[in-house]
Amino acid sequence: MAHAFKFAVLSLALLLAACRSDPIHYHTLIPQQPAAASSADVLLEQVSVPPQVDRPQVVIRQGNSSLAILETEWWGASLADELRNALVNQFASSSAQPRLGLRVEVQRFDSVPGQYALFDARxxxxxGNGGALLNCRSVIQTPAGASIDELVLAHQQNLKRFTELVSQAASGGASRCPALR
Known part of the structure; x- marks a missing residue:
């Protein structure tokens, strides 16, 4: 009888250990340090993101053709909402200049732990008065460490560089697309 009781207790302990789930970690694309006000008053009109990565869970690229959805690593919102909030944060400005409308169509948002974070957007x-129009494409890649936190920081850096490019174009009269430096 004692062996049956020990077996039952051991089985229960193993069952409870198997049901344990890892905690969910939440990440944001909004940097901890507030953004410096951009030199141009940009109104973000629209952000679109590929459906493969537009989800609450962080999606990473594995190899040439595989994606992995990380069930314990989540964005604070869907990726499109995270990008929108981060860009609005970066463009926060109190300038009295006329507003410029910005539409962003993300082509690729690649996350490769230990290698890079990539932001490719048209x-x-x-x-705002229906005046000059500028269509550009920017591909920004930043090296990233192996952890998800390091990968998110690399994405934050990409967005900072992107907003600098847009601000540069807006400040220059929007006559041509700026180049990465």
Whole structure:
């Protein structure tokens, strides 16, 4: 009888250990340090993201053709909402200049732990009065460490560089697409 009781207790302990789930970690694309006000007053009109990565869970690329959805690593919102909030944060400005409308169509948002974070987007900048129109494409890649935190920081850096490019175009009269430096 004692062996049956020990077996039952051991079985229960193993069952409870198997049911244990790892905690969920939440990440944001909004940097901890507030953004410096951009030199141009940009109104973010629209952000679109590929459906493969537009989800609450962080999606990483594995090899040439595989994606992995990380069930314990989540964005604070869907990726499209995270990007929208981060860009609005970066463009926060109190300037009295006329607003410029910005539409961003993300082509690729790759996360490769231990290698890089990639932001590839087509974007359109236009004057609020229906004036000049500029269509550009920016591909920004930043080396990333192996952890998800390091990967998110690399994505934050990509967005900072992206907003600098858009601000540069907006400040220059939006006559041509700026180049990465």
């Amino acid at each position: 974007w359109r900048l236009r004057a």
